[in-house]
Amino acid sequence: MISITVTALVFGVIFLAELPDKTALAGLVLGTRYRASHVFAGVAAAFLLHVVLAVAAGSVLTLLPQQIVHAITGVLFLGGAAMLMLQKGEDEEEIRKPADQSFWKVAGTGFTLILVAEFGDLTQIMTANLAARYDDPLSVGLGATLGLWAVAGLGIVGGKALMKRVPLRLITQIAALLMLGLGVWSLYEAVAG
Numbered sequence: 708m709i710s711i712t713v714t715a716l717v718f719g720v721i722f723l724a725e726l727p728d729k730t731a732l733a734g735l736v737l738g739t740r741y742r743a744s745h746v747f748a749g750v751a752a753a754f755l756l757h758v759v760l761a762v763a764a765g766s767v768l769t770l771l772p773q774q775i776v777h778a779i780t781g782v783l784f785l786g787g788a789a790m791l792m793l794q795k796g797e798d799e800e801e802i803r804k805p806a807d808q809s810f811w812k813v814a815g816t817g818f819t820l821i822l823v824a825e826f827g828d829l830t831q832i833m834t835a836n837l838a839a840r841y842d843d844p845l846s847v848g849l850g851a852t853l854g855l856w857a858v859a860g861l862g863i864v865g866g867k868a869l870m871k872r873v874p875l876r877l878i879t880q881i882a883a884l885l886m887l888g889l890g891v892w893s894l895y896e897a898v899a900g
Contacts, residue, residue: 738864753825784893821859
């Protein structure tokens with residue numbers, strides 16, 4: 708059974724953490740050069756693969772005693788919050804334009820770009836942490852996938868308009884505060900449990 712609460716929490720955390728990331732910008736650049744639906748198909752498939760890998764890794768952590776899992780996830784969330792607060796602005800990356808504009812070429816370009824750029828990324832690590840924290844792989848996987856897809860969709864379709872209205876620094880600070888709160892809560896449960 709899927710927990711709406713866990714799914715919504717994971718969606719919010721992953722969405723806010725991914726919004727200022729380089730891949731949102733990469734999606735924006737690809738979306739301005741190619742058909743949006745082709746780009747989204749490739750990007751969405753890559754994000755889904757990343758979430759499956761992250762949830763599997765996080766599920767392995769649930770085999771440890773709960774206090775240890777809470778301590779590990781608490782420290783990792785605090786590290787993620789620190790990384791977000793200390794990160795510099797992302798530069799637009801050069802993306803090679805495929806000669807062929809077919810669905811498979813464009814989707815393949817988006818898939819490959821995201822697959823490489825996101826491997827070991829903060830949101831993948833956070834997804835593994837959330838999977839370990841909540842021991843609910845379906846809800847965490849659904850929330851993370853929807854959060855990443857929402858950012859990709861925004862980046863591809865309307866990223867420029869969003870970034871003009873909402874300061875990137877504010878989005879980053881909100882994501883860092885959420886992770887800080889989750890980190891403190893996890894550490895409290897590790898000590899109190």
